[in-house]
Amino acid sequence: MKEKLYIIKIGGALIDNEELVDQFLEQFSGIQEKKILVHGGGKLATTLADKLGVEQKMVNGRRITDKDTLDIVAMVYAGGINKNIVAKLQQKKCKAIGFSGADANLIKAKKRKHAEIDFGFVGDITEKSVNKKLISKMLKWELVPVFSAITHDKKGHLFNTNADTIASVIAQALSIKYDVELLYCFDKEGVLEDVNNSQSVIKNISEKEFLALKVEGKLHKGILPKLENALGAVKNKVNKVFLIKETELINHIENHHAGTEISL
Amino acid sequence: MKEKLYIIKIGGALIDNEELVDQFLEQFSGIQEKKILVHGGGKLATTLADKLGVEQKMVNGRRITDKDTLDIVAMVYAGGINKNIVAKLQQKKCKAIGFSGADANLIKAKKRKHAEIDFGFVGDITEKSVNKKLISKMLKWELVPVFSAITHDKKGHLFNTNADTIASVIAQALSIKYDVELLYCFDKEGVLEDVNNSQSVIKNISEKEFLALKVEGKLHKGILPKLENALGAVKNKVNKVFLIKETELINHIENHHAGTEISL
Secondary structure, three states, X not given: OOEEEEEEEEOHHHHOOHHHHHHHHHHHXXXXXXXXXXXXXXXXXXXXXHHOOOOOOEEOOEEOEOHHHHHHHHHHHHHHHHHHHHHHHHHOOOOEEEEOOOHHHOEEOEEOOOOOOOOEOEEEOOHHHEOHHHHXXXXXXXXXXXXXXEEEOOOOOEXXXXXXXXXXXXXXXXXXXXXXXEEEEEOOOOOEOOOXXXXXXXXXXXXXXXXXXXXXXXXXXXXXXXXXXXXXXXXXXXXXXXXXXXXXXXXXXXXXXXXXXXXX | OOEEEEEEEEOHHHHXXXXXXXXXHHHHHOOOOEEEEEEOOOOXXXXXXXHOOOOOOEEOOEEOXXXXXXXXXXXXXXXXXXXXXXXXXXXXXXXXEEEOOXXXXXXXXXXXXXXXXXXXXXXXXXXXXXXXXXXXXXXXXXXXXEEEOEEEOOXXXXXXXXXXXXXXXXXXXXXXXXXXXXXXXXXOOOOEOOOOOOOOEOOEEEHHHHHHHHHOXXXXXXXXXXHHHHHXXXXXXXXXXXXXXXXXXXXXHHHOOOOEEEEO
């Protein structure tokens, strides 16, 4: 039987709230099984860009990572946020070790190519991008990897990569060796039928149901890429994938089902 | 016989010059023996502080690291500079892995205590601060640790720590296991008798000679803490310590003596 491994992703809304971060990290530290944390960026990068007068360019509603923006996200994600999370986990006796994808070539990306739009320094990844051998070694040593959403191309360039996707591909890559449960933690109770009713959690979403919900326009924009990454994981051998509320982490792990489960 | 290990420290003047960094990293990558890189911060942190209107406070000529300044140096050192160096080394087929002292509790510091001055978030360290077991494991795996000048206290706080001191204490801690050569790389040919004459390199400085030069006022301010850290290393079992010009790294390693050697 494979050993259990939790891969847990936290996002911006949490990271921007120091008290919530601390509560979450307390719960995360309490997980007895092997675990990996992946974090996004929060508003800090946008705030810093504003202060520095670095304009955030959007094309068709999607952010462009120019050189100045890349410099900012590398500093904020891999430096400020990552090292503060690691220091706080160390305080809680969790043997955290912070990484970008450049470190030890842990996640090697390809610059995004698009027929019409130049997204700039954005890296695309698949499960093959992940140095699973080295991550497994770290886990074997009882270390707890903490990944920021920065990757590289092994040609000297750093990239901005979606943190949901990083969590998904790490989960896929490590599923060969571990019994992986991928948890997307966010500020909702799960995927909601009615976004204004926290009681309306959809307990299970299959691929078919996801496509139906998408066609019906029932999924608000923010949750779409998360669900796509979640589905990508279950389609590629990740044993369990959930979307849960950040404050429900330990409850989910102990009672085995909070939030929305994504399945085939 | 112990295995050879180079611990190499680079500073601000180099880091601020992209072309020089690239040349240096090319030479660094060429070292066949085990190696560790320690880097300082350069002017980037000061420039960012200026842009953000974070005043840099000095007391008796020494910098105070308040919370805003700490946030900036954590971002710049452990994020921007560290990850860019790691990505460039990866390009050069050097298996770099970037760290702050918080990662895996690699360097645990104590907040500096001073009778009169509150230096803020400044961490003091000794050889006992270093997690030498884990660093040795990384080296055994052929990884190349790259340390930024950020430490932590295992109580959830990051600290700003002098990079010369970090290089010195890592060298001291690893000398039990390795034949360590500590190289302080900077923009001079070595310690100069006459600072305006690059030919006036002092080949060797013993502790006695250092104290005499200090009393005579022959050492300019910038080099004093570097020499003190260098002497701290030789006094604590580090086999060889040199101050060399950055561009002389490979020449030094192949010809065994560029710059100034510090000895007991």
